[in-house]
Amino acid sequence: MQISGLSMTIHGVPILRDVSFAVAPGEIFGLVGESGSGKSMTALAMMGLLPRGTQVSGRVGFEGVDLLTQGERAMCGLRGREIGMIFQEPMTALNPVQCIGDQVAETLVVHGAATRAAAQAAALERLVRVGLPPDRFAPDRYPHELSGGQRQRVCIAMAVALRPKLLIADEPTTALDVTTQAQILELLRDLVEDEGMSLMLITHDLAVVADMADHVAVMRKGQVVEAGRTETLFRTARHPYTRQLFRDSGHAPQRAARVQPAPVLEVRNVVRDYPLKRIAFWGNRPMFRAVDDVSLTIRSGESVGLVGESGCGKSTLTRAILGLDPVQGGTITLDGAEVHAGHLAGAVRARMQVVFQDPYGSFNPRHKVGRLVAEPFHLLPTPPDDRRARVAEALRAVGMEPGDQDKFIHEFSGGQRQRIAIARAIVIRPGLVILDEAVSALDVTIRAQVLDLLADLQGRFGLSYLFISHDLSVVRAITDRVLVMQAGRIVEEGRTEQVFNSPAHPYTQQLIAATPRIPEEWLAA
C-alpha cells in the first residue's frame, strides 16, 4: 500500500494535505495523532468509504492500482477480500439483530467465496481463531450477549475472514479496558505473523504504537509531520510537534506535596448494593454488590489514586462518597462529619467537590459560565455578596479570564471546559476534590497542561485529591498513594511508586503488565 500526495476537502474545508506513506507487506504500520488530525479520514479514503461532499486528490496505490480511480463495484470486490477494516466502537459496530456467526459468514458469502453452508463452517473456524470457541461462544449468539472485547474479536473475525492482505484497525482498543486491550493487540500481532498480512494501526496512544508498530507516521492537522522506523523515530524525533507529543505523553507535573497527618476523608467498610432489573414480574429483584467492604483514607493535602477497569465499582464508590447514593453498610466521614445520602448538610457537602470526565456533558448549555461556576455557592446558608469577584478569582486560578463569566459554555474548547469545571470545583474552597476520569477525554498535550494546573492548585490551596482513573500512567504521574480496585474490592494499596514498581497482588501485576509503555531508554535522548 503506497499513499502519495493524498489531499482531501469536505465541502471545501481542507481535511488532509499531501499525505504520503507506505505500508510494506507483513508489517505493522502505526498512524498516530491527536483527535481531528485526520487519521480516520485517511483510512476511510483508503477504503473508498468517504462521506458525501468529499473531494480527494493524490494516489492510493494498492498492488500497483490506484484505488481512488476504481469504481464502486471494483471497490466492493476489494473491501473485505483484499483490505479488511475494524473500528473503534465494538459496542455498536455489529448489527444487533443478527447472530455473530451469520455476520462473519456474510463476508464470505458476499464475495462468492463459499456457499452458505461452507461459509458457516469457515466462520466457525475464524471465530475459533480469534478466541471465541463454539463451546463457549456459540455462533448463534447475538452481539448484546457479548462483552466489548468479545465483540471486537467478532469484528476482527469478520475483517480477516478472507485473509486480506491488509487490515486497517482504527483505534481498535480505545474503548476497551487495559487487560482486554492487551489481549486484542496480542491477537492482532499473532494474525499478522501467522497469515502474513499487513496491519495499519491507527491510534492516539503512543505507547500502543511503540509496543506494536514497525514503522510510524505522526499526523497533525491533516499532515504527516514525521515518519520512520518506530524506534528511530522515538529516539531521534526531529519535528518540534513530535517531540512535544513524546514529552507530554509521559508528563509528570512537579508537585510539592505537603501532606498533613489529619485525615480529610475516611471510608470505613463501605458496602453498596443495588437492585438489578427484575428478571420476572414476580419475585424479588436480584441485588448486585458493586462496592464490597471498601476502606480508604485520604489525608489533607494528599493525592490518592483509585484505579480499576470499567465495572469494578469505582464510579459507584465515588457516588457514595459524594453522598449521592445511600450505602448499605459502613461509614463515610468527611472532616469528622458523617456523610449520609439524602440529608447531607450543605456545610459538609461544601468540603468536597468533583470534576467529571466529559467536558461537554458537565455544563448546562443554557447557563453562562458565571452562573455555572457559582453553582456550589448554593451550599452556603447565604449566597456571598462578592459572588462575581469570587468566580473571577476561581477562573483566574485555573488560567481563564474573569471576563469569561459572561460567555456561554459552547464558546470553549474541551480543555478550556475542563479548566472551568475545575474552577467550579474550587470556587467554595473545598478540602477534597474528586477527579473522576477528569483528564481521560483530553488529548495528550492538553492533558499535560491540565495535570500541571491540578498540581499547581494543590500546592496553592492545600487540596486533597481522589484521582479516579483507568489510565495507570496518569495516576502514576500525579498521586502519592494508589488503591487498586477489582470487582468491588480494594485488592492492593500502597505508595504509588512502590505499587507500580513491585506490585504484590496478581491483579495489579496483570494490570501493569497489560499497560503498554514506551521503553524508557527510547525517550532518554
Add this chain to the structure above:
Amino acid sequence: MRLPGQLILGAVLSALFIAAAILSLFWTPYAVEALEISNKLKPPGGGHWLGTDHFGRDILSMLMVGARTSIAVAVVAVGIGMAVGVPLGLLAAANRGSLLDEVVMRGNDLVFAFPSLVIAILITAVFGPSALNAILAIGIFNIPVFARVTRGGALSLWTLDYVLAARVAGKGKLRISLEHILSNIVNLLIVQGTIQFSLGILAEAGLSYVGLGAQPPLPSWGRMLADSQTLISLAPHIAIFPGLAIVLTVLGLNLMGDGMRDLLDPRLRRIR
C-alpha cells in the same frame, strides 16, 4: 441564520388562521346567526366570497368563527396536556425506577388504550355532548403524550454530568428539574406542543363531525362538514371550503413544527 422555507410557509399559514380567528371577534362579513333561506346554497362569488350554506349563512364568516372554536379547543387541550403531563414526566424521570415512575408510566399506557374518540364517547354518554367534551377528551389524551416526551427528554438529561454537579452542589431533585431539566427540554415541548395543537384541531373537527363536540349554533368546521354531507353533490363548495380550512391550518402548524424542530435542534428526531 437562514430560515428554512417550510418554517416560513408554516408560520404564514398558521398566522392567517389565528388572525382570522381574532378578527372574527370584532368583525365578520356577515353575522353568523343571519339566516337568509332565500339566499341558500349560493356558489362562491357576488356578495358571498365563499358562498352560502343551506340556511343562507355566509360560509366565510362561519369559517372565521369556526377557527376560533378550533383554536380554543386545541389550545386548552394542549394546555391540559402540558399542565398535567409535563410535571408528571419530570417527576417520573427524577425518580426513575421508583414506584411513582412505574405508576405514571403504567397510567400512561392505560390512557393510551383509550383513543380520544373513546374518551369523548364516555364523557358524552354521561354528561351529554358539548364543546367542553372535545376539550376534555383531547386534553386527557394529550397528558400521556407530554408525560412521555418530558420523561424521555428528562431521562437523557439526568444521566449528564451537569445534573450530577448540581446534586453535588446540594440541589434537590425538584430544583434540578426546574433549573436544569425543564430549560433544556423546552425545545422538545414547543415542537411537541405544535404537533399536538394540529392534532387537536383534527380531533376537534372529527368529534364535532360525529356530534360529540361543538353543538349548534356554535359554528365549527367539523359541524359544517357534517351539515354539508347530504348536500355535497348539490353544492360541493359547502363541503370543500371547511375541509380546505382544516387542511391548510393543520398543514401550516405541522410545517411550522417541523421547521422549528430542524432549527432548534437538528439532532432531535421526535416522530409521532
Add this chain to the structure above:
Amino acid sequence: MLRFVLSRLISLGLSLVVASLVIFTVIEVIPGDPAAFMLGLNAAPDTVAALREELGLSGSYLSRYLAWAFGMLTGDFGTSYTYRVPVADLVGARLWVSLPLTIYALILSTLIAVPVGVLAAARRGGPADFGIMGATQMGIAIPNFWFAMLLVLIFAVKLRWFGAGGFPGWDRGIWVSLKALTLPAVALALPQASILARVMRSSLIETLGQDYMRTARAKGLTQRQAVLGHALRNALIPVMTIIGLQFSFLLAGAIIIENVFFLPGLGRLIFQGITQRDLIVVESVVMLLVFAVILVTFLVDLAYAVIDPRLRRAT
C-alpha cells in the same frame, strides 16, 4: 422467551382489569342512578324501579362490577335496553364490519407506507424524497372523514365506480363486500400511511448512519446489500410501534368513517346507543374497543421480541 410472553400476558390481564374498572365506574357509577338516567327526567318512579331490577342494579358496586366482568368473560354483555336483544348479538354483527374495515385499512397503509418510506430514504435529498415528503405532509393534514366525502363525490357521485355507501353483508359474497369497504379503507389508510411513511423514512435514515452499516460496507457489501441485509430489519423496529399505535387510530377513525358511508358497524351502534341513552350498549362497545387496542399492544410487544433478540430475555 416463555418468561417474556408470560410477563406480557400478566401485564395484558392487569391492563384489562384496570381499563374495565375505569369504564364501569364512569358509565355506571358517575351518572348516579343509571336507570333514572337512561329513562330520562320524566320517568315514573315505578318504571325506574323496574328497570333497576332488570339491569341488576341492586347490590354493591363491587358485586355489580364482578357480575358485569364475569358476564363479559362468558360472552354475556347484558341486554340492550332499547333493542331488547342481547348486546353480544348486536355487537357481534357490527364487529364484522368495523374489524375487517380496520384491518383492510391497516394492510393498505402498511403496504403503501413501507416502500414509499424506503424509497424516500434511499433517495434522500433528491426530487423523489422531496415529492414524497410534500405529499405525506398533505396526507397528515387531511381529516379522514373529509377525504372520505371527497372520495364519495369523485368516485361514487361523478364517476360512479363505487356505491356511495351501505354494506351488502358478507353473505352476499366477499368481493362485493370488500368493494363496499374499499373507499372507506382508502380514506382511513392514506392519512395513516403518510405518517407511517415518514416514520419509515427517518428510521431508515437513522439506521443508515449506524456504525454497523460502516462495518457492513467494510466487509464489501454494496450500499444496496447493506441496506437490505442490515438496515431494513433494524429500521422496522420503531415502525412496528407506530403500526401498533395506528391500529387504535384506525379503529377510532373507522367509527367516524362509518358515518360517511352509512356502514352498519360499531360506530353507528355506539352513536345510536348514546342518543338513546342505552348505556349497556355504550359500555360494551367501549370495552371492546379498549380490549382491541390493548390486545394489539400485546401483539406488537411479541413481534418486537421476534425481530429484536435484545428484548427476548428482558421483561
